[in-house]
Amino acid sequence: MARMASVHRVPMRHPGDVTGIAALLDAGTLRAASIVAILGKTEGNGCVNDFTRAYAVQALSLLLARRLGTTEEDVAARVAMVMSGGTEGGLSPHFLIFAVEDTDAPATGALALGAAFTRDFAPEEIGRMAQVEATAEAVRAAMAEAGISDMADVHYVQVKCPLLTSERIAEAEGRGATVATHDTYASMGLSRGASALGVALALDEVPRAALSDGAIGQDLSLFSGRASCSAGVELTRNEVVVMGRAASWAGDLTIAHAVMRDGIDLPAIQAALRGAGLDAGAGQLADSEAGRLVALLCKAEPSTSGRIRGNRHIMNDDSDINATRHARALVGGVAAAAVGRTDLFVSGGAEHQGPDGGGPVAIIARKAG
Structure with a gap:
């Protein structure tokens, strides 16, 4: 018997909003026992005191504990919950639910x-x-x-x-x-x-x-x-x-990745899209291709040199807005333009994750046909 992964992208109205996940459970589209991980983009500041992450984890743990007839502690022990704070720019808060089921399919x-x-x-x-x-x-x-x-x-x-x-x-x-x-x-x-x-x-x-x-x-x-x-x-x-x-x-899901050399490396995003079987073309994904996109995940980091391809940036020098918040907005805009949607898992702070000022990008997509 083989295993099969599923990924569900669920919008949130606020960090504690798990009604979309509850609806999937109620409809039988998703089984609580099959969930292995939940990633979330929450609308906090992404810094030390960003408690939107803990708020989301608490809401998720309570929901799953009730559905599984267990405790929140037991849920936390078996389900990886990765909340990433910061939806600057046009990024949209959302959850990504990863589940695994046994299947008779080949x-x-x-x-x-x-x-x-x-x-x-x-x-x-x-x-x-x-x-x-x-x-x-x-x-x-x-x-x-x-x-x-x-x-x-x-x-x-x-x-x-x-x-x-x-x-x-x-x-x-x-x-x-x-x-x-x-x-x-x-x-x-x-x-x-x-x-x-x-x-x-x-x-x-x-x-x-x-x-x-x-x-x-x-x-x-x-x-x-x-x-x-x-x-x-x-x-x-x-x-x-x-x-x-x-x-x-x-x-029917596949995954591919590439490495962005800086925050405006659109070709790297397009390479990851092609690696996952999507026709990236020269511009934004066509609607038919965008419909097969399940998730885009990437890292964002301002370069320590203070420059992007020779031009000065001020991300590291802004005392009002944290540098990682700038970077998420920048990379989120580039990625959204590439795929035509804003519910993207763009995470700030890419120390040792890709080259200085860049970062990995991964695409999960449905196979053609």
Whole structure:
């Protein structure tokens, strides 16, 4: 018997709005027991105090606990919930529900999914090699769960990772431990970076000898072309979702990826679209092709050089609007123009996720016919 993945894109009216998911469950289109991961774009600021992420997780956990007849804690233990704050520009808040079912349909090769979790991290481990190693282990476990043996068949690895708060820092120092940074916002980047390097390590994109605590957040020549990491206050472990293709899976979904070299790399988005079997053409997707697009996922990051193809940008110098918020709006606009829709999973903060100023982009689409 083969497995088959499904992906449902559900709009939200506010971060706690799970009525669209409830409707799918009520209609029998989706079974609560089959859900393995939920990604969400919420309309918060994407920074340390963005509690729209925790609000969404709470609402989702409560919904699924009721449907499964279990506790919210049990739901959190088995379903990876990756909430990414920030829908700047024209980006539309939405959920992506990933489910897996057994099927009698023949295995013809299709989208394959696997999820895994690290242990909880002590504050002093965040942004350091302990997080890198644990993430790599979780990626390998998620690949095994998905039945993906060839690293080349992995096209996107979504990670939700923790951050440091003043309380967590104080707890660590009360035990005599030292943390990677006292800047809680900077801790988000270090956590994302360590998680991304864990993905790179697991996928042989970066050699183990090149990695150290000092390289995290500093040596940006080290990166994964398939990692997407989002940090939040609502958890203390890493939650990992591997997306790829495997011959043992059935269904009409496929996935492909490319790497954007900067925030305006439209050709990379079009390459990912073509890799997923969509006719990207030279402009925006035609309606017939756009109807087969299930999800676009990508990372956005302002370059540390302060330039995009030689021209100066001010994303890193704006004291009023965080740089990652600028980057999400920029990349979201480019991606929306490419595909003709705005409910796109554009996540900010791409430390070690693609080259400096760029980032991975993945397309999930329905196969032709």
